[in-house]
Amino acid sequence: MNADANDRVVMLSGDLMFGSRVKSSAERAGWKFYLGGRLPDGDLDDVRYVIVDLATRSGVVDTIVAQCADRCANANLIAYGPHVHVEKLKKAREAGIPRVITNGQFDAMLSTMFD
Template sequence: MILLVTKDLFFVPTLRAAADKCGVELVTALSFDSARVQGLPPEGLTACVLDLSGIPVAGLAEVVSELRGRFPQARLVAFGPHVQEQRLHAAREAGCQPVLTRGQLSSHIDRLMADWTLVP
């Protein structure tokens, strides 16, 4: 199972199609602290994919720490617009790996999604 946290509802179908190709469930949430995220079991989640556009830079480390504590086995992946270098840097500093631009994610989504389905 992969968790996608984004407010960009136009981008969800792209990731859902890639997840379907890989045969993995994609759970979407508008925010990391939503009831949907809180209700997920810690086991079975292989990746948390965070859209940096919806997370303030100042709170990013806290979000990553909370998700790491809740889903210790999951990869923490972040993506955002290439022009938001401060957000991308903050995600790297907070421990997200990989950190991708939206273009990189879109261009390589099938390969990335296949990688994220593997248990780390």
């Protein structure tokens, strides 16, 4: 995917260590980055990815699909979590999150995700 200079990644996570890795990857590709516990206020038309960390933010699963549809409809919504958290991964799929993957899968795709 070729990023416009104004494209943004929103990561909903409380994991500052992994969040910094995602931030580095996004910024290296020229993307803006936001890390927080919920979608940021304001215009979200520039958001291309909403990434949900199921280990620290699984509480947003019930509402995030509708929020993204309303506020950043062009964003790719991804949730990831530990492979041992089977119920959280299942709940995310059942909530309608289009791409639910394990931490390992997310980590493997991170190096080229924003290219």
